Amino acid sequence: MxxxxxxxxxxxxxxxxxxxxxxxxxxxxxxxxxxxxxxxxxxxxxxxxxxxxxxxxxxxxxxxxxxxxxxxxxxxxxxxxxxxxxPTPEVETRRNILVCPFWKPEDETEVLAAMLTDALAADDAPDLPSKFGFAIDTCDAPVLQDASADIRLEYSATGDLILVADGMKTGRPVSTKTAATAAIELAKWFMAKANGHSRMKHLIASGLEPAGASIPRQSEIFTxxxxxxxxxxxxxxxxxxxxxxxxxxxxxxxxxxxxxxxxxxxxGATDLSDVDGVITDPSDPLLRISACTGSPACPQALNETRSTGRTLAKHIGAQQSLHISGCTKGCAHPADAPITIVAESGGYALIRDGNAGDVPDYSGLSTADLKDHV
CATH class of the missing domain: 3.90.480.10 (Sulfite Reductase Hemoprotein;Domain 2)
Structure with a gap:
């Protein structure tokens, strides 16, 4: 590769x-x-x-x-x-905040997002790794647990607002008033303990855990x-x-x-079926294909990706997912996938149950060959 x-x-x-x-x-x-x-x-x-x-x-x-x-x-x-x-590139880099999209005007999500935004713009906010992020997952049930974030605000099964270090099964109780301050404190704790780690889950996996995380998280799989x-x-x-x-x-x-x-x-939208360029059918196979920009838009890509994805869409099974990457970085889907296709010079490699950086099971495949392997 x-x-x-x-x-x-x-x-x-x-x-x-x-x-x-x-x-x-x-x-x-x-x-x-x-x-x-x-x-x-x-x-x-x-x-x-x-x-x-x-x-x-x-x-x-x-x-x-x-x-x-x-x-x-x-x-x-x-x-x-x-x-x-x-206001500055530094503040922009810190402000990696995912927000549960299903919030309602009467819940705390908007307030928490605004308070955390202000806290990350403060002069004493820590300079965090560029991919380090926050999730405000405070709708009726968590929906962002599979999304990339290092510090999370969630509700426990008993309705407690908790602050969670990614990688832990428990969280620290906080209030709406204290949540943003506590999130910044946890970010500072991470920076003090990081020792070369750039993501919270890797630090937690090394055996370090922040104090006070005593309340069990909900465990939700959201599709x-x-x-x-x-x-x-x-x-x-x-x-x-x-x-x-x-x-x-x-x-x-x-x-x-x-x-x-x-x-x-x-x-508030109730019917978008006539809007060109969006997918409203939950069974559309294109929803189950991740593909980066590919060549020629990305200078590191060795072949195109998205036209191949459209070609393969009608060949994948009803429950099957597919990742197509223009190089071995796997930007569109860094995690393992049931099938990962990686562009090569003049063709494609295919990896089963792995990611774009893994050793391929097949190499030198054409688009026609890929149809027989997905």
Missing amino acids: TGHEVKGWCPGALRPMMSGDGLVVRVRPFGGRLRRAQADGIASLAAAHGNGFLDVSSRGNIQIRGVSEARYSALIEGLSAMGLID PKPGYSETGALVGMAFGQIRVETLSTLAKHGAIRLTPWRMFLIE
């Missing part, structure tokens, strides 16, 4: 990343939500300064693709005017599917990518909550 460059950090708006199709500018919506005007504004800015495509990341962010260096300043000026830019609820409409996007026209259309139906599942929740 060919080597690749590991960046070790995620792009932001104030710290974009160069890719094969230009700068990738990642917008981190405050509170995990875009007002209708903000969503429509992002679509307009991406059309004017990017290549017309947007990615939805597994951290609940939206990425504007294909931005030239000459257009970057104007893009940031427009995003800033809509209240979507942090997101497109559909309608009292909150609105949850819709998917093939490979987490949409065109600016689709985002603009969705904004006409309601404010948009982002998720770590490469889906949008459109507040």
Whole structure:
């Protein structure tokens, strides 16, 4: 397998990343939500300064693709005017916050998200690893336990608000008033004990645990599917990518909550079946295929990925999932998958029950060959 460059950090708006199709500018919506005007504004800015495509990341962010260096300043000026830019790159890097998208106005989720956002912008907030993140999973039941986060706010089975270090089965009791402060204290504890670890679960696995975590967590397996609820409409996007026209259309139906599942929740929407570019059918096989940008948009990718994914979609089983990666980094799905396909120069490798960096079971496969193996 060919080597690749590991960046070790995620792009932001104030710290974009160069890719094969230009700068990738990642917008981190405050509170995990875009007002209708903000969503429509992002679509307009991406059309004017990017290549017309947007990615939805597994951290609940939206990425504007294909931005030239000459257009970057104007893009940031427009995003800033809509209240979507942090005061400094350092604050932006710290503000990795996932928010349960199913919150209701009467619960504590909005308040907790705002308080944690303010705490992470304070002068005494710790400088955390770039992939270190927080989850406010305070809806009726946890839905973010499989999402990437290092410090979590959840409710226990008895209704207690608890602060959880990722990797632990118990949490520390906190209140709405103290939760953000306690989360910052836990982040500082991590930095003091990290000893080379960049993620909380790895530190916990080494045998260190923070004090006071005495309340058992709920253990929930949540499988997101497109559909309608009292909150609105949850819709998917093939490979987490949409065109600016689709985002603009969705904004006409309601404010948009982002998720770590490469889906949008459109507040109050009751019928989005006619919107081009979104998936409303929960049985659509494209929902079960993860694929990075691939070649030529990513300079490290050795072959295209998403057209192969569309070709293979009709060949995968009803319960089968698939990961297609342009290189061995596996950015779209770092964890193991039942089948992982990795681009090679002139073909593909296939790995069963592993990840993109594992030794392949087959190499040198064509797209036609892959149909026989999935």
